[in-house]
Amino acid sequence: MQITKDDLAKLVVLQEQDKVIDILEAAIAEAPGQIEALRAEADAEKTALAQAKDRLLKLQLERKEKELDLAKMEEEIRKHNIELNAVKTNEAFRALQTEIDRCKAEAGELETRTLEIMERCDSLLKEEKAKTAKLKAAEAVIQEKISGLEARKSEDEAKLAVEKTKREALIVGLPGLVLTHYDNVRRRRGGVAVARLNGNTCTVCRMNQPPQVVVNLAKGNVVVCCESCQRILYSAELAGAKPA
Ligand SMILES: [Zn+2]
Known part of the structure; x- marks a missing residue:
């Protein structure tokens, strides 16, 4: 599945937004x-x-x-x-x-x-x-x-209501397939769909990834998932450059 760096960065922000929404909905x-x-x-x-x-x-x-x-x-x-x-x-x-x-x-x-x-x-x-x-x-x-x-x-x-409106704004422009995949992973994986890769380790499930995963993520342009927890991986650099 194709994804641009910008869209991946959007997913990272979307994940933070969804966490806020999840906490409010649970309360x-x-x-x-x-x-x-x-x-x-x-x-x-x-x-x-x-x-x-x-x-x-x-x-x-x-x-x-x-x-x-x-x-x-x-x-x-x-x-x-x-x-x-x-x-x-x-x-x-x-x-x-x-x-x-x-x-x-x-x-x-x-x-x-x-x-x-x-x-x-x-x-x-x-x-x-x-x-x-x-x-x-x-x-x-x-x-x-x-x-x-x-x-x-x-x-x-x-x-x-305010946070949901913010979410609506965040998903504007995201490819439908990417968003559907994100939502599916989130639903299956306890509300967390994206995971930062630290070196070769998924920081959510703590499992080391094969070298190919690390290489693919560095290349960009496609959705790369953790081989263990299936979450959408993003790099540390992307995390640092994520939009506010
Ligand atoms: Zn993982």
Whole structure:
């Protein structure tokens, strides 16, 4: 494939331009995932808070239940105590006394459980307050990060448009076949299509080239590729003389 020294020099500049474009495109492509991850982080904090609130609510309901049960039990004890005055036989008196004792024991258990629940509610309330404060702080930080990422993405998109315009200008006049070959090698070789030859070594893949490759490149006029990585080779002199 024929190529002039000027066109080869253009490819070297084009490669630098494409590196800039690749970096911008990678950053733009990464942004949505990073934003999504931050949103998931905020959602996880929200879920943790909702769960803490739910636990507290359930305990508060249980506490109300126990308090009602306790009130019922106390009412029963009060009734039994009145009934005690009306019993006629010792047997009935003992039976009622046993029932009162049972009610008192149950009331005692209900009181203990109510106290336990109240303590647990207190600690959950503290936990909920701490989580709410943490969420508020985390949300602010996360939102700031998201705004930063979104702003940077917009900036990168604007920069990318400018850099793509520069690329369009760079490829003007390049033979179609040369450009297609360059694009193909770039796609296959991790975005790097050209490689400087240093002595007889390809500076990208570090493989030494046979003498014929070195000779062909020195002669100019044709596209010479690295025998190992297939990248388009250019000489050190060309690199030094590359247009700005
Ligand atoms: Zn190579």
